[in-house]
Amino acid sequence: NAGVMQNPRHLVRRRGQEARLRCSPMKGHSHVYWYRQLPEEGLKFMVYLQKENIIDESGMPKERFSAEFPKEGPSILRIQQVVRGDSAAYFCASSPARDQPQHFGDGTRLSIL
C-alpha cells in the first residue's frame, strides 16, 4: 500500500532553468496539496488541487510557479526560470477529502546553483 510518492528526492538546477516536481498521491486520494519549507522554518502552503481542478492557489507566487493534477498521472509543480531563492524542500501531501488528515511524501529538495 504505497504512500505518497514524490520524485525526484533531490533536484539541482542552474539559475534560469525549469524545475518539475512530481507527486503521486496515495491510492484513493484525490486531494493534493503542495507545501514549501525552508530550513528551520514551518510549512508554507502553496496550492491545493483536486483532480484536474485548482481549488486554492493563494500560496503560490504569481509568476513562474504553476501546478496541475491531470486526470491521469501525477500532480506536477512547475517552477520556471528558477532563482536562488527557490531553493527549499517541497512537500506534497494527499488526503481522501478536503478536511481529512494529510499524508505527506518524502519531499523534493531543490537546490539552485
Place this chain on the structure above:
Amino acid sequence: GQQVMQIPQYQHVQEGEDFTTYCNSSTTLSNIQWYKQRPGGHPVFLIQLVKSGEVKKQKRLTFQFGEAKKNSSLHITATQTTDVGTYFCAVINAGNNRKLIWGLGTSLAVNP
C-alpha cells in the same frame, strides 16, 4: 484573517522531563490536527481532535481540545530522544471555509 499561534517556538528539555506545546486560534475551530516532523523528514499525522474538551492519548502523548474549541495542547510525559522534532498543529475553522491553517510549529530538542 485567521491566526494560529503555537507556543513555544523552541523547547529544550532534559531526557525524562515533560514537554507541552500549545496551539491557539483567534476563531472557533471545527477540528484540529497534530503532526510531527523529525529532522530531515516529512510531517507525519499524529491525531485529529473534533469534540469540545476532547482528550486523546497515544502512549506518552496526551492531546487536548479546549472547551471553547479555540485552543489545543500536546503534552509529552517523560520525554525521550526519539521525541525530537517539530510538532505542528493544523486547524480548520468552524465557518464555511474548510481551509486547513498551519501553525509554525514547536521544535523540541531533548538532551540525553
